[in-house]
Amino acid sequence: MRPATVLASLQSLALALAAAVTIAEINGNKFLSPYSGQTITNLTGLVLAKSSSGFYMRSTTPDDDPATSEAIYVFSSTAGAALKVGDIVSLDGKVAEYRSSAAYLYLTEISSPKNVAVLSSGNPVVPLVIGKDTPPPPTAQYSSLDNGDVYGLPGGSSNVSAVNPVLQPARYGLDFWESLSGELVTVRKPTVVTRPNSYRETWVVGDWPATGRNEHGGITMTDKDSNPETIFIGAPLDGTKNPTTSKMGDQLQDITGIVQNTFGYYYLLPLTALTTTADASATPPATSLVSGGSCKALTVGDYNVENLAPTSAHLTKVAAHIVDFLKTPDLVFLQEIQDNSGATDDGVVDANTTLSTLAAAIKTLSGVAYDFTDVDPVSDQDGGAPGGNIRQAYLYRPEVLSLYKLNPGSGTEATAVVPGPALSLNPGRIDPASAAWTASRKPLAAAWLAKGAKKPFFTVNVHWSSKGGSTSLQGDARPPVNGVVDRRLLQANVTGSFIAQILALDPAARVIAAGDFNEFAFVQPMKDFASVSGLVDLDIAAKIPPTERYT
Numbered sequence: 239m240r241p242a243t244v245l246a247s248l249q250s251l252a253l254a255l256a257a258a259v260t261i262a263e264i265n266g267n268k269f270l271s272p273y274s275g276q277t278i279t280n281l282t283g284l285v286l287a288k289s290s291s292g293f294y295m296r297s298t299t300p301d302d303d304p305a306t307s308e309a310i311y312v313f314s315s316t317a318g319a320a321l322k323v324g325d326i327v328s329l330d331g332k333v334a335e336y337r338s339s340a341a342y343l344y345l346t347e348i349s350s351p352k353n354v355a356v357l358s359s360g361n362p363v364v365p366l367v368i369g370k371d372t373p374p375p376p377t378a379q380y381s382s383l384d385n386g387d388v389y390g391l392p393g394g395s396s397n398v399s400a401v402n403p404v405l406q407p408a409r410y411g412l413d414f415w416e417s418l419s420g421e422l423v424t425v426r427k428p429t430v431v432t433r434p435n436s437y438r439e440t441w442v443v444g445d446w447p448a449t450g451r452n453e454h455g456g457i458t459m460t461d462k463d464s465n466p467e468t469i470f471i472g473a474p475l476d477g478t479k480n481p482t483t484s485k486m487g488d489q490l491q492d493i494t495g496i497v498q499n500t501f502g503y504y505y506l507l508p509l510t511a512l513t514t515t516a517d518a519s520a521t522p523p524a525t526s527l528v529s530g531g532s533c534k535a536l537t538v539g540d541y542n543v544e545n546l547a548p549t550s551a552h553l554t555k556v557a558a559h560i561v562d563f564l565k566t567p568d569l570v571f572l573q574e575i576q577d578n579s580g581a582t583d584d585g586v587v588d589a590n591t592t593l594s595t596l597a598a599a600i601k602t603l604s605g606v607a608y609d610f611t612d613v614d615p616v617s618d619q620d621g622g623a624p625g626g627n628i629r630q631a632y633l634y635r636p637e638v639l640s641l642y643k644l645n646p647g648s649g650t651e652a653t654a655v656v657p658g659p660a661l662s663l664n665p666g667r668i669d670p671a672s673a674a675w676t677a678s679r680k681p682l683a684a685a686w687l688a689k690g691a692k693k694p695f696f697t698v699n700v701h702w703s704s705k706g707g708s709t710s711l712q713g714d715a716r717p718p719v720n721g722v723v724d725r726r727l728l729q730a731n732v733t734g735s736f737i738a739q740i741l742a743l744d745p746a747a748r749v750i751a752a753g754d755f756n757e758f759a760f761v762q763p764m765k766d767f768a769s770v771s772g773l774v775d776l777d778i779a780a781k782i783p784p785t786e787r788y789t
């Protein structure tokens with residue numbers, strides 16, 4: 239035989255071998271395809287759905303391994319144009335692993351499809367009903383690489399893409415959704431569990447068994463259970479738009495769509511826009527707690543007012559929330575009060591206009607007159623929007639409360655716990671020179687005397703460092719990276735040690751720490767804070783069930 243002929247017959251042998259590859263074999267039983275980078279020929283499947291950038295097809299020769307998805311995404315803005323849902327097609331193409339960020343999981347797809355041939359048309363397309371045609375999603379754990387705790391430390395000690403573990407869809411949420419990658423599925427009786435984001439994407443949970451459902455119709459994260467049974471609903475494949483007004487507890491019509499990992503999450507891309515069938519109440523009820531107007535029954539509220547300046551459009555809404563939902567408590571812990579000139583970076587740090595404008599708005603709505611107190615930070619040293627100089631502050635009802643031995647500190651002075659116990663500076667900041675607070679908000683401590691009381695009580699108003707740099711719960715890094723957690727661990731220790739000094743002088747002292755801890759109660763900084771300070775989580779003290787612990 240001439241060499242050219244030998245070559246030709248080897249090629250046809252290779253083609254014949256490649257033709258035996260099924261979609262399940264391409265997906266394999268792990269996150270990454272064993273065929274990544276290889277060209278395959280005559281891949282056959284049923285067209286399930288189309289998008290503007292490709293189409294999804296399901297194997298006509300499925301296996302019986304629940305770990306291998308029987309469906310796959312074919313990436314091409316042109317190849318699918320002439321195809322119809324229900325066509326059985328064959329094509330050649332290249333197996334690719336795609337992600338738009340190194341922090342995300344990869345999507346296995348077929349790229350550069352060629353020789354797309356329609357073998358038959360009008361075939362039935364039946365979605366898999368999740369929890370009926372598939373097992374229900376796991377309810378607690380995300381990945382075998384999380385060591386049992388998706389918020390365990392240190393984050394990022396391994397990557398899914400490096401380990402590429404065998405999928406265990408009955409045990410781990412990421413594995414479950416990966417085992418359905420590219421599939422057309424139906425979520426029956428979906429309940430909305432979050433408001434939509436700015437892309438109109440929202441999380442839902444279907445009619446399958448779920449742990450952590452709360453009384454408002456949502457689902458609550460608890461220790462070592464961060465709800466992998468929820469699924470993110472993305473943009474509809476037909477170009478329609480999801481509602482912007484969905485909210486926790488809303489019921490939706492059944493959703494049929496494609497499972498796809500994109501933008502750091504497993505999404506369900508619905509065939510068409512979501513339809514609400516039953517509206518939940520827009521807001522939870524107002525507090526039923528009532529002030530006794532003296533030390534025997536004080537009411538306390540807390541509100542992060544989000545970059546509030548005197549001219550903020552949301553100031554009246556904040557005032558209304560304090561009146562209507564918090565019911566004008568005797569003492570309000572505030573975070574993110576900006577200075578009088580808002581985000582203008584002009585050296586102004588005084589916030590008395592911001593606070594008096596808020597107090598005036600509350601008075602207009604309710605007749606309740608608040609006094610306020612805070613400590614001005616040093617300009618541009620506490621993080622947040624440049625020039626805004628956000629800080630914590632207190633509103634208080636002067637007929638019920640007064641500052642005990644008033645002696646305000648400055649932004650650079652540390653208040654100390656002195657015999658009594660009392661505070662050397664009141665109000666005062668906790669250890670503002672500590673490296674724990676560089677470019678962050680220093681806690682605001684205060685001692686108060688309530689009407690009818692002989693002893694003061696103490697408050698610590700915190701706004702710990704935010705979680706910037708965190709990776710997705712469904713991202714590549716395992717456990718996920720909890721951004722800036724090292725700082726919050728330090729902040730927990732400094733704040734907790736201060737409180738422990740008060741309790742060392744008087745074990746019966748009343749101390750309330752509140753504010754924006756930027757952390758979940760069951761994650762290490764908060765556990766450290768409780769153990770170092772000696773305080774008890776109020777939800778635990780009040781015996782609030784774990785599923786009702788959310789704001």
Ligand SMILES: *[C@@H]1O[C@H](CO)[C@@H](O)[C@H](O)[C@H]1NC(C)=O
Nearest residue numbers: 253254257280281282298328
């Ligand atoms: C391609 O696959 C289809 C069905 O899977 C099969 O009927 C056909 O013979 C294959 N074609 C080639 C050229 O291998």
Ligand SMILES: *[C@@H]1O[C@H](CO)[C@@H](O)[C@H](O)[C@H]1NC(C)=O
Nearest residue numbers: 340341394395396397400715
């Ligand atoms: C995980 O992947 C990221 C991004 O590619 C990389 O920076 C990091 O070093 C990896 N971590 C481990 C533990 O391999």
Ligand SMILES: *[C@@H]1O[C@H](CO)[C@@H](O)[C@H](O)[C@H]1NC(C)=O
Nearest residue numbers: 588589590591592593594595
């Ligand atoms: C804010 O404080 C400054 C300086 O103490 C004072 O002159 C001004 O009247 C105060 N403004 C308000 C609105 O309370």
Ligand SMILES: *[C@@H]1O[C@H](CO)[C@@H](O)[C@H](O)[C@H]1NC(C)=O
Nearest residue numbers: 727728730731732735736770
């Ligand atoms: C916690 O704070 C105490 C008291 O300020 C200090 O002695 C200790 O070293 C701190 N521990 C850590 C882990 O930062």
